[in-house]
Amino acid sequence: MERKYPNLCKPIKIGNVYFRNRMFSAPMGGTDITAECTIGRASTAFYELRAKGGAAAVTVSECMVHPETDGSHAFHLDLKTVGSLSSFTYTADAIRRHGAIASVELSHSGQYAGTYLTDKDKKRGLAQWGPSAGVRPDGLEVKELTEEMIADIVEAYGKCAALAKRAGFEMVMVHGGHGWLINQFLSPYFNKRKDKYGGSLENRVRFAQEVLDSIRKAVGPGFPIEFRMSGSELFEGGYDLEEGIQIAKLLESRIDLLHVSAGTYQRGFAITHPSMFVPHGCNVYLAAEIKKHVNIPVATVGALxxxxxxxxxxxSGKADVVEMARALLADxxxxxxxxxxxxxxxxxxxxxxTCMAERATTSTRRCTVNPLIGRELDGTEIIPAAKQRKVLVAGGGPGGLEAAITAAKRGHKVILCEKSNELGGILKGERAIPFKHEMYELGVTLAKLAEDAGVEIRLNTTVTKEYVEKENVDALIIAVGSEPIIPQIPGLDGDNVIVVNNYYLEKNKVTDEVVVLGGGLAGCEAAIHLAREGKTVHLVEMREELAIDANIRHRPILLNEIQKCNINVHTGYKGVRVTEEGVICVDVNGEEHLVPGSSVICALGQKPRRDIVDELIDCAPHVAQIGDCVKASTITTAIYQGYHAALDIN
Structure with a gap:
């Protein structure tokens, strides 16, 4: 067979272990860490899913090697905790039986102990230990590790690696980046020690070298050790790429794979985890440059x-392995x-x-586009129905498409009706905003998958009560979505107003000075796009805060982008009239102000199309309503509900 991507598909030998391709599943935290910090069954299934999907290696994250000085609620591997070793053994087996190599990330939070606690107040009762004494940005005191404590931690890395090998893991990854303990020793920003572990680069690297020596002694020759480092910390006071190269050279003799990431988690989340506002592969240059100076395989990571x-x-030789996390959640x-x-x-x-916000908010996982994530124990195989049913899906947005695909895979005869001439629903409009283009692509991909699954697609077809009754279906899934909220504001129906959903159709009407009316997620993202095009943008929001509907991970990045784009923000302003000169707003004191702009983008939210739902609710023996037509929500909700609505058809 001729591979379309031969280099990506080529096997690689690292240490004495063969990997089936060059696509590795990067470390991702588990979904159900038990009270004893063992791997729960849901987490085992979570990691197994990526092995089933064809990844060459799957890394379990994060195993904290020294709980005595690291209070984070993460995985622990030891012999004294009942179920600890067995939970790792079952997980390694679940990964390996599908042909992937099981790896485990060995880590220590250092002065950021408590990061993974859902109850953030609890971290104040923990001891935060680091290379140097000080005070964290959040006010918590950091104590300096003694040389005796350092020696104990070094030994713990070796013990943990030996147990991982005993459990069936065939590789370990040492986390030396992103602001955790090893990175804290490497970094001149964190490390102010005066002894053999501080000062010169050779001294700052010493702790990492001792850790790697401890692990090698424990696991023996040929057992792959992967070392994850930040190629550059990318902030003032941290080490830069030039020093990152020197760190790599000082460590390469002790490792088998150098995994080059970027940034420091606590000081640059959006660098370590590139957001939609930056190019894909924006951190690859770090791995590419370091690879020129070392003689071992190099892995790269970051929005690939x-x-x-x-x-x-x-x-091109920029790296030997690509690692993915979020991409392997999505698919x-x-x-x-x-x-x-x-x-x-x-x-x-x-x-x-969504994936990272859900973990921080509820200690679970969910993915916007993959309804299986975090629910793997519910069953990852779509089981054919006992009897074929005739199913009609009303609405070709993401929820309707997911429902149609899933129902068709179960063997049902599926008809999907879309009132417009194109599938995708609300996703269609995202094609006009470059940093959201993958949301538009989602609609295109789901449409292809629906067609491939045998769904009969009928465009330009409005579903009415009469239409459903004529088709005589067994099941009806109502996925007619939502519509824009357009209040009775004088002038909001004028020629200078574009509803944000229709921006992709009318973008040429937008002038150089724009008022975006509505500071929710959609309005904020539209404002960023327009500002990036060089327009003068005013963003108006009646509440005191912007984007309160954005998740807790995306929102800070979004707000930072608004600031970077020099968008004129007007919070506490309520639009009362639209004129040719802009929007007349009243502030909290009732005083009027003109927010200038010859074009106005209306982004005041969405409301469910309940009138259509009410008409169709009794039109078939089995009826389900999903997504925005139930309650204006997210793509995540629509896809999840669509998937399960199709599974519920008997």
Whole structure:
């Protein structure tokens, strides 16, 4: 078979272990860490899913090696805790039985102990230890590790690695980046020691070298050790790429794979985890430059999900391995699809941060575009129905498409009706905003998958009560979505007003000075796009804060982008009239102000199309309503409800 992406699909030997391709599943935290810090069954299934999907290696994250000085609620591996070793053994087995190599990330939070606690107040009762004494940005005291404590931690790394090997893991990753303990020793910003572990670069690298020596002694020769480092800390006071190269050279003799990431988690989340506002692969240059100076395989990471880009990275020698996390949440089958030349079927990550926000908020996982994530124990196989039913899906947005695909895979005869001439629903409008183009692509991909699954698609078809009754279906899934909220504000129906949903159709009408009326997520993202085009943008929001509907990971990045774009923000302003000169607003004191702009973008939210739902609710023996027509919500909700609505048809 001729592979479309031969370099990406080529096996690689690291240490004495063979990996089936160059696509690795980067470390991702588990979904159900038990009270004893063992791996819960849901987490085992979570990691197994990526092995099933074809990744060459799957790394379990994070195993904290020294709980005595690291209070983070993460995985621990020891012999004294009942169920600890067995939970790791079952997880390694679940990964390996699908042909992937099981790896575990060995880590220590250092002065950021408590990071993974959902109850953030609890971290105040923990001891935060680091290379140097000081005070964290959040006011918590950091104590300096003694040399005796350092020696104990070094030994703990070796013990933990030995137990990982005993449990069936065939590789370990040492986390030396992102602001955790090893990175704190490497960094001149964190490390102010005067002894053999501080000062010169050779001294600052010593702790990492001792850790790696401890692990090598424990696991023996040929057992792959992967070291994750930040190629540059990318902030003032941290080490730069030039020093990152020197760190890599001082460590390469002790490791088998150098994993080059970027930034420091606590001082640059959006650098370590590139957002939709920056290019894909924006951190690859760090790995590419370091690779020129070392003689071991190098891995790169950071918002990689495009097969052509990843193939070029390997083919051109920028890196030997590409690692993905969010991309393999969005589509765990991504490696299998690439290996079998089905790259057009890949459901791409939107970089919306739902996955990471959910973990921080509820200690679970969810992915906007993959309804299986965090629910793997509920069953990852779509089981054919006992009897074929005739199913009508009303609405071709993301929820309707997901429902149609899933119902068709179960063997039902599925008809999907869309009132417009194009599938995708609300996603259609995202094609006009470059940093949200993957949301538009989602609609295109789901449409292809629906067609491939055998769904009969009828465009320009409005579903009415009469239409459903004429089709005589067994099941009806109502996915008619939402419509824009357009209040009775004088002038809001004028020619200078564009509803944000229709921006892609009317973008040429937008002038150089724009008022975006509505500071929710959609309005903020529209404002950023327009400002990036060089327009003068005024953003008006009646509440005191912007984007309160954005998740807790995406929102800070969004607000920072608004600031960077020099957008004129007017909070506490309520629009009362639209004129040719702009929007007349009243402030909290009732005083009027003109917010100038010859064009106005109306982004005041969405409301469910309940009138259509009410008409159709009794039109079939089995009726389900999903997504925005129930309550204006998110793509996440629509896809999840669509998937399960199709599973519920008997």
């Amino acid at each position: 999900n495009d097969p052509e880009m990843m193939e070029e990275i390997i083919a 765990h089958e991504l490696p299998n699809k690439i290996m079998s030349n089905r790259d057009k079927d890949i459901v791409k990550c939107l970089r919306c941060f």
